[in-house]
Amino acid sequence: MEITHDTLVAFSKSWGLFYLIAFAIGVAIYTFWPSNRRRFHRAKHSILDQDDKPWR
Amino acid sequence: MSELFHRKIERTAIGFVVAIIAAASVGGIVEIAPLFTIPDTVEEAPDMRLYTPLELAGRDIYVREGCYACHSQMIRTLSDEVERYGPYSLAVESKYDHPMLWGSKRTGPDLARVGGKYSDFWHVAHLSNPRDVVPESNMPAYAFLARTPLRMDDLGLRLAALRAVGVPYTDDMIENAAADAYGQATPDSSYSEGVTGRYGEKTQISAFDGVTTNVTEMDALVAYLQVLGRLTDVAYGRTAASEQAPDPDQ
Amino acid sequence: MIAQLTSSERQYSAVILILLLMAGIAMAALGKADALGVQGVIVLLYSGVLLAFVLSSIDKPEPSEDRQANYYDDPIKVGIVLSMVWAVFGMFMGVWVAAQLAWPNLAFDAAWSTFGRMRPAHTTGVIFGFGGNALIATSFHVVQRTSRTRLAGQLSPWFVLMGYNLFCLLAVSGYFIGITQSKEYAEAEWYADLWLVIVWVTYLVLYIRTLARRKEPHIYVANWYFMAFIVVVAMLHIVNNLAVPVSWGHAKSYTIWPGVQDAMVQWWYGHNAVAFFLTAGFLGMMYYYLPKRAGRPIFSYRLSILSFWGITFFYMWAGSHHLHYTALPHWVQNLGMTFSVMLLVPSWASAGNALLTLNGAWHKVRDDATLRFMMVAAVFYGLSTFEGSFLAIRPVNSLSHYTDWTVGHVHAGALGWVALITFGSLYTLVPALWKRERMYSAALVEVHFWLALAGTLIYVFAMWNSGIIQGLMWRTYTEDNALAYSFVDSLLAMYPYYIARAFGGLLFLLGTIVGCYNIWMTVRMAPVTAQDHADLPDRRAAPGIAPSPAE
Numbered sequence: 001m002e003i004t005h006d007t008l009v010a011f012s013k014s015w016g017l018f019y020l021i022a023f024a025i026g027v028a029i030y031t032f033w034p035s036n037r038r039r040f041h042r043a044k045h046s047i048l049d050q051d052d053k054p055w056r
Numbered sequence: 057m058s059e060l061f062h063r064k065i066e067r068t069a070i071g072f073v074v075a076i077i078a079a080a081s082v083g084g085i086v087e088i089a090p091l092f093t094i095p096d097t098v099e100e101a102p103d104m105r106l107y108t109p110l111e112l113a114g115r116d117i118y119v120r121e122g123c124y125a126c127h128s129q130m131i132r133t134l135s136d137e138v139e140r141y142g143p144y145s146l147a148v149e150s151k152y153d154h155p156m157l158w159g160s161k162r163t164g165p166d167l168a169r170v171g172g173k174y175s176d177f178w179h180v181a182h183l184s185n186p187r188d189v190v191p192e193s194n195m196p197a198y199a200f201l202a203r204t205p206l207r208m209d210d211l212g213l214r215l216a217a218l219r220a221v222g223v224p225y226t227d228d229m230i231e232n233a234a235a236d237a238y239g240q241a242t243p244d245s246s247y248s249e250g251v252t253g254r255y256g257e258k259t260q261i262s263a264f265d266g267v268t269t270n271v272t273e274m275d276a277l278v279a280y281l282q283v284l285g286r287l288t289d290v291a292y293g294r295t296a297a298s299e300q301a302p303d304p305d306q
Numbered sequence: 307m308i309a310q311l312t313s314s315e316r317q318y319s320a321v322i323l324i325l326l327l328m329a330g331i332a333m334a335a336l337g338k339a340d341a342l343g344v345q346g347v348i349v350l351l352y353s354g355v356l357l358a359f360v361l362s363s364i365d366k367p368e369p370s371e372d373r374q375a376n377y378y379d380d381p382i383k384v385g386i387v388l389s390m391v392w393a394v395f396g397m398f399m400g401v402w403v404a405a406q407l408a409w410p411n412l413a414f415d416a417a418w419s420t421f422g423r424m425r426p427a428h429t430t431g432v433i434f435g436f437g438g439n440a441l442i443a444t445s446f447h448v449v450q451r452t453s454r455t456r457l458a459g460q461l462s463p464w465f466v467l468m469g470y471n472l473f474c475l476l477a478v479s480g481y482f483i484g485i486t487q488s489k490e491y492a493e494a495e496w497y498a499d500l501w502l503v504i505v506w507v508t509y510l511v512l513y514i515r516t517l518a519r520r521k522e523p524h525i526y527v528a529n530w531y532f533m534a535f536i537v538v539v540a541m542l543h544i545v546n547n548l549a550v551p552v553s554w555g556h557a558k559s560y561t562i563w564p565g566v567q568d569a570m571v572q573w574w575y576g577h578n579a580v581a582f583f584l585t586a587g588f589l590g591m592m593y594y595y596l597p598k599r600a601g602r603p604i605f606s607y608r609l610s611i612l613s614f615w616g617i618t619f620f621y622m623w624a625g626s627h628h629l630h631y632t633a634l635p636h637w638v639q640n641l642g643m644t645f646s647v648m649l650l651v652p653s654w655a656s657a658g659n660a661l662l663t664l665n666g667a668w669h670k671v672r673d674d675a676t677l678r679f680m681m682v683a684a685v686f687y688g689l690s691t692f693e694g695s696f697l698a699i700r701p702v703n704s705l706s707h708y709t710d711w712t713v714g715h716v717h718a719g720a721l722g723w724v725a726l727i728t729f730g731s732l733y734t735l736v737p738a739l740w741k742r743e744r745m746y747s748a749a750l751v752e753v754h755f756w757l758a759l760a761g762t763l764i765y766v767f768a769m770w771n772s773g774i775i776q777g778l779m780w781r782t783y784t785e786d787n788a789l790a791y792s793f794v795d796s797l798l799a800m801y802p803y804y805i806a807r808a809f810g811g812l813l814f815l816l817g818t819i820v821g822c823y824n825i826w827m828t829v830r831m832a833p834v835t836a837q838d839h840a841d842l843p844d845r846r847a848a849p850g851i852a853p854s855p856a857e
Binding site for chain 3: 069070072073076077079080081082083084086087088091092116119120121122123124125126128130132133134136137139140144145146147149150151152153154155156157158159160161162163164165166186187190192193194195196197198199200210213214217218220221222223
Binding site for chain 3: 009013020023024027028030031032039040041042043044045046047048051052053054055
């Protein structure tokens with residue numbers, strides 16, 4: 001098959017859309033995964049702790 | 057699964073970098089890659105010629121002085137622009153442009169088709185002090201260009217570098233680059249014929265800054281301005297406007 | 307500066323500087339009369355001065371064994387100072403070029419002082435000089451604090467910082483003598499670009515290694531933004547700057563991209579320089595310093611993750627909205643427009659997240675100008691991302707493109723968002739870093755805030771007005787279907803706004819100078835002397851987390 005401008009454009013657009021959706025779903029799953037709640041909670045509050053020395 | 061995956065890539069920051077690249081590279085690839093197949097669909101311009109060495113030197117001065125910061129060279133497909141500046145710009149018209157100078161701002165007017173609209177004399181006066189010609193202008197004065205001799209010894213190297221990125225300059229053109237620059241700015245010299253021979257009969261031979269004793273940066277810049285929009289006439293056949301390519305001899 | 311380096315590290319740095327010195331000599335020799343020769347001399351002088359400094363203190367006492375027990379703050383301090391120096395320079399250039407548009411004879415008939423040469427000196431000075439140094443400094447600070455570990459290198463932070471500033475210096479000095487690629491926001495030529503690649507890869511490696519040594523289980527979201535900034539800017543920089551030099555002795559090069567492809571690559575770069583340099587990096591600042599200063603955790607951590615990936619994914623598509631109605635294929639323009647509009651979602655998620663964090667702390671915003679800097683920055687971020695999506699819509703763009711509206715939009719983002727979040731972050735960071743109780747003068751922070759806000763508003767309103775008037779004048783027809791105004795008519799209408807804009811910029815510059823004075827006086831203040839919290843290591847372990855195997 002000859003690769004023309006049109007086929008490349010069609011491929012780009014459909015594949016790009018698929019990628020976008022898959023990526024969005026992946027991110028959403030990670031963000032709302034129940035066991036991640038604790039990590040996020042800790043991360044969110046930990047920056048307010050004392051930070052004068054590196055932990056050893 | 058996704059969660060496990062993410063935890064893994066998160067532990068090593070490198071995985072995270074890969075994820076960022078994966079997310080960020082798609083848009084660019086999708087939009088840029090197909091553009092390289094554009095010659096399939098885009099208009100052809102068999103009559104298109106290359107910039108002469110003098111015009112190229114002028115273009116490099118245009119770049120050096122940052123003219124693109126205030127002047128676009130891209131007439132959009134809008135009726136008021138076509139009426140004000142001429143037929144809208146085609147992709148093929150900038151196919152030899154490295155870099156393109158489409159610009160992003162019009163503090164001054166678009167220059168895509170300024171070639172042939174004004175006389176050489178007007179350009180020299182305008183560049184020397186814009187307010188002598190257009191009292192309202194806020195353009196800087198470029199009087200120093202007329203005082204600066206044009207560096208011609210490296211024009212062959214410049215042409216060769218452009219050939220390396222795909223502009224079809226011939227060995228003959230590269231060899232004679234300096235002579236051609238001199239010949240184009242010095243009518244009646246023995247070098248002038250070579251220029252029209254190599255770059256076409258339509259090439260404008262002129263004492264651009266009005267002085268034939270030496271070739272200055274002013275010569276080069278005016279030569280470049282005078283060729284803008286005139287490397288090919290293809291745009292005039294494609295637009296609804298009944299305009300014709302400007303003819304300097306009329 | 308050098309006190310924290312061991313003698314072998316000092317020797318390494320001397321070797322690196324000698325190599326750089328030789329590179330400068332080579333450039334000067336190859337360049338000869340070409341502008342490259344001048345740039346070679348600059349490299350020579352820059353590395354020579356640093357080398358003299360290193361050699362003069364090479365015999366100073368070595369650092370104590372336990373330097374790993376402390377954060378590495380020296381490069382951050384120098385980065386802050388350099389950032390403020392560039393801010394004054396870049397903004398001064400901005401005021402000067404703005405004044406030239408109103409009074410063109412301010413170029414004084416010289417070549418170096420024309421608008422075209424000074425404009426990139428302004429943009430590079432503020433974006434890369436001021437913004438870049440602030441990003442490097444704050445990223446070094448944030449990554450250490452949120453990872454609870456010292457930077458993973460002793461010499462490399464200095465290499466990144468000083469190398470980056472050499473790049474900025476080469477770029478800006480080059481514009482004045484006529485060296486430019488003409489690619490907006492990527493004007494520096496090939497040799498400077500190559501140097502930046504080396505510096506940037508070092509930066510990336512340093513950042514990754516520091517993150518890998520972290521004692522916290524999770525990478526705090528601010529680091530995600532800094533990482534995206536570093537990684538994507540590397541990608542953009544390399545692709546956009548591929549070029550063939552005229553010769554090894556020439557500063558001049560020609561990009562490998564022709565015409566329409568070059569336009570797409572350039573604005574793919576140009577827009578994402580906005581996205582990943584001027585947005586992602588500064589969001590990293592916001593996600594750390596805003597909660598820190600407000601004393602409240604970020605409103606929603608999950609939202610910050612979602613908007614991170616949204617921004618990282620969407621922005622890359624948006625560049626083609628700079629090329630509406632041009633010779634770029636229509637479908638690319640449409641993609642750019644669509645994604646630009648979708649970008650509003652993650653952008654407003656970030657802005658909203660910042661503002662909601664302040665809920666319950668509004669009294670602090672009222673009393674504390676530092677926090678107010680960051681609050682107003684978030685508001686401007688929301689406004690300018692909305693404006694950006696709006697301007698990316700094709701019909702709107704037909705009016706706004708090529709006009710001052712674009713300039714106004716850029717400055718709403720650059721002054722209102724980037725500069726204000728930076729000042730807010732620096733006013734938080736400076737006292738903490740130099741271990742001072744507070745800034746030298748809260749009143750001066752207040753003065754700076756109002757100067758900056760007034761300057762931004764005057765600037766942006768002037769440009770909105772001039773841009774819209776300009777766009778409308780260009781497309782107005784008379785009753786008999788002819789264009790109503792000549793180009794010169796539209797230019798004449800701009801002068802009052804150009805004067806107002808220069809005035810707004812001047813106010814902003816004055817604010818920055820006040821800020822410099824305040825930071826300088828803070829550094830000169832007496833440090834907190836009491837044996838308080840500052841000297842007690844925090845030995846708390848993260849709950850339920852095993853120490854990472856790296857240590």
